[in-house]
Amino acid sequence: MKTTTIVFWISMLIVFYNYIGYGVILYLLVKLKGRTTAATDTVTAFEPAATLVIAAYNEEDFIAAKIRNTFELDYPKEKFRIIIITDGSTDRTPDLVARHPGIQLLHEPARNGKTAALNRAMQLVDTPIVIFCDANTLLNKSAIRNIVKHYADETIGGVAGEKKIIYADRENSAAAGEGIYWKYESFLKKLDAEYYSVVGAAGELFSIRTALYQPVEKEVILDDFIISLRINQRGYRIAYAPDAYAMETPSADIKEEHKRKVRISAGGFQAIIKLASLLNFFRHPKLTFQYISHRVLRWTLSPLGLLLLLITNVILVINAPSPWWYTCLAAQLAFYAMALIGYSQAEKQVKNRFFQVPFYFLFMNIAVYQGFYRYLKGNQSSSWEKSKRK
Template sequence: MTKFALIFYPFAKALTLKIMVVIFWISLFVVFYNYIGYGILLYLLVKGKNFFASRETPASTAIEPAVTLVIAAYNEAGFIAAKIRNTFELDYPQDKLELICITDGSTDQTPDILRNYPRVKLLHEVQRNGKTAALNRAMQHVTTPLVIFCDANTLLNREAIRNIVKHYADETVGGVAGEKKIIRSDNENTAGAGEGIYWKYESFLKRLDADWYTVVGAAGELFSIRTALFQPVEKEVILDDFIISLRINERGYRIAYAPDAYAMETPSSDIREEHKRKVRISAGGFQAIVKLKALLNIFRYPKLSFQYISHRVLRWTLSPLSLLLLLLTNIILVQETAAWWWYGCLVAQLLFYIAAFTGFVLAEKQIKNRLFQIPFYFLFMNIAVYQGFFRYLKGNQSAAWEKSKRR
């Protein structure tokens, strides 16, 4: 070994270890911030905002504007009658509530069942072009100032429409996001339990998001917009609800949150159905990041970009990558140093992955265990992001309805 090599090798090794340490801590910060830290920071920001806000109680603003409820249905013959009955029971004047059901591509009896309800305006085409194309077509028939979108496999609470429209008394509100609730049962599987916990956490973050500035991406199960703000969405778009609501944000309007207006649905029938849904959403997330690239400019949209990047973009990009880097750098640091800290971190990570794998085995056997379902579902979501990313790169994720089997 040359004299130069003798001098350079220790320096290079020390530099490499320092880089590994930096990558480890940055990765840990990204994962912590995205899933826990952002919620804590947002909570503090909301508390600070409320402390300096006016203490006056806002006047009651009960309004009853004309509303159109648009229901997208694909092969929902087994549930659509219950959905229509639920819709007829909503507490809102019938003369101010128009109903549109769009069933493009359905090959079962869904359109025939809907023809039995004269009050429902049925839009049906044999060709299946996807939900985005269907919504674009449905919007051509909407004449009311407000429109509410909801899925055919959900049930709404009786006061849902009233609790949504009241937010439009504020002229800065361009849309309203309702809440998604998973109907849980004592014998639900691990997929259902994990999905339920995830949506409870998401609802908590949405409430904070709305209190700070705006909800970042409405869920298609139940959301509303001002009809005049609707822009036709490209037919290849996978996450139509996400794109529609954030483009309204982009125009300077807020998306309010109505936790007292909720859509209830059963969880995925099993872990494979939930996996199919998560991969599709992840592919759509990468597509949305590209189409909404203007929102990454924090100087142009200070509040919105901060929320969008912290809540959504990190979850679809750096967080899954950081999980992998955390493990790889930790292994290298254990091999190259004798510090007990790195051994402890690696043991903690391995225990987490063992717990997640145990949760996977139990999910495969349809056995629910609360101790393992959280690490399993967390890792399950992040693996789906990797799969969604490669599906997006290949361009083989269709925007057509991907109906998941529900319990």
């Protein structure tokens, strides 16, 4: 039973560290380090030319609102260029974009995936700063200014904006769980940036120095993640701009959110292989610590640890019964029962805050197993798979 006990405690340590411990340690490290990013707070006159690149695939229902929102952004018009790329779209999205002479439309009938579309758009970007955002999001008015001010620091190679999930109180557990997850992610990104660098930007809103862009392989699924971390590999930091945010509604239902999570998980395993050098502590000590703690463990050892935690606990209850092992098993079973209730409520479009956190936590980790299986099979397409949103 000694080996089983060791596996139990190691599994518990990994899960606890990944989801709670890392945030606590990072918070303490930031406090010990002291705040060093205050310089960007006073940069108001820094206005480099910038290009906004919007990838839009079959967005005819939302593209008009997106264009209105883009024209309302507060940035000098003579320094601000807009490119919307609609490759593969089969609806009226290209036609709706073409009505606006202030926007450069790029369209090809072939559906080659988002990474191919971004590579093509980047060939036409001639400004020092490029900003990427999704077509199904709305940006706050000062988003561009709040992003570009960080580039006054020459060590900054990219800037990650904040993603906000907009949902009503009546939304179901899947929607509310997604919102809570992104609030926690935003908190960790803030700490990551203050310690050293954001670890992987979200495609809803992020920016890079144009000169640092490297064409992304066509098969890449998480283009935003790969692009930003490759800039890290070259010695630059990714700043965080919580005052530049992209707002979007949650997935339409649990099936759409499941599809999105499995795709992200498959892309995560792909990214770990493509970014293998980031696992070398001697080459990137701070970044590797953050990368493994914040990202790699979530896609590898944490989901495995959850499974081993339950299996070893059952074995210990059977073969070495004690009040402690019974208590641990009861706690785990209660947690999973709450998650199942949350799942049932999500399917029925019902929300209960008491059950949404355990449900979404388990939901994410199951998606990792499914994403890993899909990655091993090699049948995850890099083509746009538009998730329906509310």
